[in-house]
Amino acid sequence: xxxxxxxxxxxxxxxxxxxxxxxxxDCAWAADSQMLYSDAYAVLALAAAHTSRxxxxxxxxxxxxxxxxxxxxxxxxxxxxxPGRVFLGxxxxxxxxxxxxxxxxxxxxxxEYLRVLRALLHGEAVAYELNGERQEIRxxxxxxxxxxxxxxxxxxxxxxxxxxLKAAGAFGDGRVCSHNQTRARLQKSLETMQQGASAVxxxxxxxxxxxxxxxxxxxxxxxxxxxxxVIDTIGPMAAATLHYWWExxxxxxxxxxxxxxxxxxxxxxxxxxxxxxxxxxRRYQQVHFGHCAFLPPEERRFITEDLIRxxxxxxxxxxxxxxxxxxxxxxxxxQQPAKIRRFLSSA
Numbered sequence: 001x002x003x004x005x006x007x008x009x010x011x012x013x014x015x016x017x018x019x020x021x022x023x024x025x026d027c028a029w030a031a032d033s034q035m036l037y038s039d040a041y042a043v044l045a046l047a048a049a050h051t052s053r054x055x056x057x058x059x060x061x062x063x064x065x066x067x068x069x070x071x072x073x074x075x076x077x078x079x080x081x082x083p084g085r086v087f088l089g090x091x092x093x094x095x096x097x098x099x100x101x102x103x104x105x106x107x108x109x110x111x112e113y114l115r116v117l118r119a120l121l122h123g124e125a126v127a128y129e130l131n132g133e134r135q136e137i138r139x140x141x142x143x144x145x146x147x148x149x150x151x152x153x154x155x156x157x158x159x160x161x162x163x164x165l166k167a168a169g170a171f172g173d174g175r176v177c178s179h180n181q182t183r184a185r186l187q188k189s190l191e192t193m194q195q196g197a198s199a200v201x202x203x204x205x206x207x208x209x210x211x212x213x214x215x216x217x218x219x220x221x222x223x224x225x226x227x228x229x230v231i232d233t234i235g236p237m238a239a240a241t242l243h244y245w246w247e248x249x250x251x252x253x254x255x256x257x258x259x260x261x262x263x264x265x266x267x268x269x270x271x272x273x274x275x276x277x278x279x280x281x282r283r284y285q286q287v288h289f290g291h292c293a294f295l296p297p298e299e300r301r302f303i304t305e306d307l308i309r310x311x312x313x314x315x316x317x318x319x320x321x322x323x324x325x326x327x328x329x330x331x332x333x334x335q336q337p338a339k340i341r342r343f344l345s346s347a
Contacts, residue, residue, distance in 0.1 A: 004060045008293045017047035021054035027041040029059025029089060033096040036285055036291055038202075041074045048081035051339030059213075060089035060102055060158045060176055062096040064105040068113045069128065070219050072120035076139070076147035084151040089211070091158030095240075098247050099288045107163035114157065114171035123149040130241060130291060151174070156211055162192055174209035177333070179312030181212065216314035225305050225315045234313055235295035235303045240310045242269050242302060243287050250284075259310035313326040 004027035005020050007013070020028045028047065030040040040058050047056055056078065061071055071090070079086040080296070091112075092104035105113070112129075120124035125138035142149055157168035158176040168175045175193060190210075197204045215237035217230050224230070245266060248254040258266045278286040290296045295303070314321045 004028060004055075004211075006031055009038045009040050009043040009045070011043055011046075014043050014046035014050070017051055017054065021051045025054060027055035027057065027087070029057055031289070031292065032058050032061045032065075033099065034065055035096070035099045036203070036288070036293065041078060044078045044196060045074065046080060048078050050168060051082070051085075053085075055085050055087060057087035057156070058089045060091040060156070060262065062093035063090055063110055063113050064093045064097055064102075064170050065249060067130070068116040069120060071251055072117050073139075073147060075089070075153055076149050079148040079153050080145065081150060086151075087154045087156055087173075088117075088121070089156045089158065092164065092248075093175070094244070095288065095291060098243075099291070100282055101252075101284050105166070107161070108281070110164065111167040113168070114155065116166055118155060118171045121153045121155065147149070154209070159193075162188075165189055165192040166196030166199065169193030169198075169204060170202065172199045173205070173207075174211060176211045176213055179212065179214055186210065212312075214312050214314055217313065218321065219317055226303065231295070231300060231303045234308065236290060236292050237299065238303050238311055238313060239290075239295055239299050239309050240292050241307070242266075242299075243291060246270070246287055247284070248312055259306075261306045262304075262310050265302060265304055265307060270300075271292075272302075 003025055005030040007016055017028050029044050031037060032040040032045075040061065043054055044058070058075065063071070063251040066074070071088070075086060075088045088223070092107075092110050094104050097104050099322075116128050118128050120137070120139060123139065124140060125136050127134055128137045129135075139147060139149060141147075154173035155171065156174040156176050157164065158178075159165045159168040159172075160178055160253035164173070167266055172193075177187070178187065181189070190204075194204055194207075215234045216325075217233045219225065219230070223314070245255070245258050248257060249270070255266070273283065273287060274285050276283055290299075291303075308315050314324055316324070
């Protein structure tokens with residue numbers, strides 16, 4: 001098992017990547033959300049130019065906000081700065097699209113996006129359709145120092161549903177899942193990805209990676225999992241799940257993803273959102289305010305132990321965290337997203 005950190009990218013905080021390298025982390029991911037943070041690729045460029053060992057990538061890039069050739073070009077440019085140390089995490093764009101009142105990319109379009117992306121990052125020519133016209137495209141100056149596709153850039157696909165999982169198997173080098181997963185669920189996901197790989201005549205490689213997106217805080221002796229220090233550290237990440245539940249509910253009344261142990265909390269949170277001053281048509285902006293970066297004071301009361309446990313937070317003593325982080329299949333990375341200034345808050 002390897003460990004990485006997802007940074008909420010602020011252009012002035014690029015030196016955090018140097019700190020993470022010095023601390024021995026395997027990899028660092030820059031979140032991509034254009035209405036919330038600094039540009040992920042700009043931050044990664046600064047990090048790539050000033051580090052030498054740590055692996056760097058997007059966590060995760062948002063497919064609908066950039067054309068596939070543009071995403072390939074951006075990450076290949078970072079790879080020119082840190083050849084062989086760069087990866088691309090890519091997803092359909094839940095938060096980045098919801099915060100604009102838009103839906104994430106559909107599964108079929110995402111699959112096609114990954115097909116083009118993979119070919120370009122392998123230095124191949126590929127048929128690409130834009131505005132109804134389909135033409136062959138390829139990088140023209142691969143040997144002139146503008147980009148680097150000679151050194152592999154692994155593609156880690158954010159996928160939970162069956163169609164996205166099959167696309168990950170067909171065109172990905174790894175998969176990013178939401179929160180920690182049970183051994184049984186992870187195994188089922190791997191089987192679905194294997195089906196996707198087989199459909200295109202591919203066998204999943206032995207080094208196919210699974211990354212679990214989670215958050216963590218090591219408790220001090222006798223400390224409560226809902227102490228002020230813990231909430232300061234992991235509150236923004238735990239609250240993000242409330243934002244996700246709210247989005248699904250607003251779309252079609254779906255509450256199937258709301259954890260059973262959090263039903264009462266969900267009712268309270270829903271009532272809270274209904275008191276917001278922002279009109280419902282634009283309320284997504286207020287709901288996502290602070291998303292994964294900081295916790296608005298009025299949301300602090302919703303960070304309960306039930307929410308932490310239901311969202312897979314690795315909050316506990318060292319022994320408890322080690323026990324709960326054993327995913328048990330593949331070669332898992334565990335990402336630790338947070339306001340990175342606090343790191344793991346091991347104190």
